[in-house]
Amino acid sequence: MRERQIWLCNPSLVDKIFTNSTKTNFFRRSLSTQGFEELGIDKVGIAFNRDLKSWRYNRRILSYTLTNGRVLKESIKIVKKLFEEIEGYWITLNNENNLSDKINEEFIVDLSQWTRRFMTDLALNLNFSEHAFSMASYFNLLSKSKNQQSQEIIESEKFLKSLTIWVQNIIFLMFCPSSFIRHYIPPFSYFQLKFQANYDWLTSAFSKIIQKRMKEIENVPLDKIQTHDILTTLLTVNIDQDLEKNYRFGEKIRPMDETEIAGVLLEFFVAGVETVLTTTCFAIYYICKHPLAKQKLINEFDSEFPDLSLLNDKLIYEKLLNNLPYCDAILKETNRLGTNPPINPREASNRDEIDGHIISKGSIVVTCTDAIHLHKDYWEKPNEFIPERFLSKEDYPLSASQKLYTFGNGLRGCIGKQLALIKIKAFLVLFL
Numbered sequence: 001m002r003e004r005q006i007w008l009c010n011p012s013l014v015d016k017i018f019t020n021s022t023k024t025n026f027f028r029r030s031l032s033t034q035g036f037e038e039l040g041i042d043k044v045g046i047a048f049n050r051d052l053k054s055w056r057y058n059r060r061i062l063s064y065t066l067t068n069g070r071v072l073k074e075s076i077k078i079v080k081k082l083f084e085e086i087e088g089y090w091i092t093l094n095n096e097n098n099l100s101d102k103i104n105e106e107f108i109v110d111l112s113q114w115t116r117r118f119m120t121d122l123a124l125n126l127n128f129s130e131h132a133f134s135m136a137s138y139f140n141l142l143s144k145s146k147n148q149q150s151q152e153i154i155e156s157e158k159f160l161k162s163l164t165i166w167v168q169n170i171i172f173l174m175f176c177p178s179s180f181i182r183h184y185i186p187p188f189s190y191f192q193l194k195f196q197a198n199y200d201w202l203t204s205a206f207s208k209i210i211q212k213r214m215k216e217i218e219n220v221p222l223d224k225i226q227t228h229d230i231l232t233t234l235l236t237v238n239i240d241q242d243l244e245k246n247y248r249f250g251e252k253i254r255p256m257d258e259t260e261i262a263g264v265l266l267e268f269f270v271a272g273v274e275t276v277l278t279t280t281c282f283a284i285y286y287i288c289k290h291p292l293a294k295q296k297l298i299n300e301f302d303s304e305f306p307d308l309s310l311l312n313d314k315l316i317y318e319k320l321l322n323n324l325p326y327c328d329a330i331l332k333e334t335n336r337l338g339t340n341p342p343i344n345p346r347e348a349s350n351r352d353e354i355d356g357h358i359i360s361k362g363s364i365v366v367t368c369t370d371a372i373h374l375h376k377d378y379w380e381k382p383n384e385f386i387p388e389r390f391l392s393k394e395d396y397p398l399s400a401s402q403k404l405y406t407f408g409n410g411l412r413g414c415i416g417k418q419l420a421l422i423k424i425k426a427f428l429v430l431f432l
């Protein structure tokens, strides 16, 4: 029998879900328990981790890694580099189009496709400095010159395809949690085998990358290490004194082992690519639909970044972080209207109550973020795109930020929020 489900669609009901207390009865995500156990991902990383002790250890390291200034600055550098690459492709495709017979036909950029590839290449570059070729491969597909795919592009495509199948695997496990059905009933058993083979291939590919990097940095002093990607930061976390300083107890933190690091990197591809690219695409959509908002945003970018080439990475980083209130408001409004993920399911580990209703142990409590963000009692003109609601408390008194759960909140709130916003804002600055 399926567990009872309780759906929360009003912000006044979700305090117990988004608490900071480790004593909460809603710590565990309600995803595919059996399926995640079979893959062993219920004990690594943080997103799917169901063990509080192990989650706490991982969360401590990851929050250090993903809010690390060096990693954030590195992400800006990569966005700039990849943007030059994407611009090059667009210029070439536009020129090809102009040379063709259909001179008056407009060259159309399918932004959702390009952004998907841009954000995937960005994630691969930032996670482990692997040059990724999903934009290059897409360009080859569109280009009339039909270049021969290089071996690097073919290899990269294989890797990217495997990552896509991995994300499908997680969705499959969520919608088909029963181990018996997945293993014995066709066509589920066919998919189960396919996903398992892909998972094995992917973890072995990750393992090779991690081992190679371990060797590269083995005897290099910390201050001489040149790469500031996420993998290197995870590998050096136990020797970086900053981490110790950040923690009251000052105890030495043990290094993550190879399996733990692979688990973390794998979950970043589930949690941190689709979300970022969806927000970017939705933001561009809303900006284009609202010319006034677009103009205000361009004015803000022009005043903060009159000439990008004159600013060093540190300054760009600080400005992206602190000096773009209108852009921040646009992204909040974008995420309010197009919340992704739209729901947040948790499992009650003990009997509890919400608003007088008994929640029995094992029940699934689903926070319906989407409905909360469009609730007419809390948002004026809830279906309209009004970034100003996040800027003016006088005009929009109900728009307190605590009613926005785009990144969740509390103990299990999104750990990649800062990184995600930096990536998206850097992309928008270059794009507009």
Ligand code: HEM
Pocket: 018, 046, 047, 048, 059, 267, 268, 271, 272, 273, 275, 276, 279, 340, 341, 344, 405, 406, 407, 408, 409, 410, 411, 412, 413, 414, 415, 416, 417, 419, 420
């Ligand atoms: C616009 C982009 C993003 C959105 C909207 C988003 C949204 C979310 C949400 C709603 C949660 C659940 C929070 C909760 O239960 O309270 C979450 C958790 C998480 N996110 Fe994000 N996320 C984004 C980007 C990222 C990025 C870039 C990364 C990593 C590189 C990331 C890594 C994670 C992880 C690891 C968790 C699990 C945290 C935990 O369980 O302790 N996210 N995110």
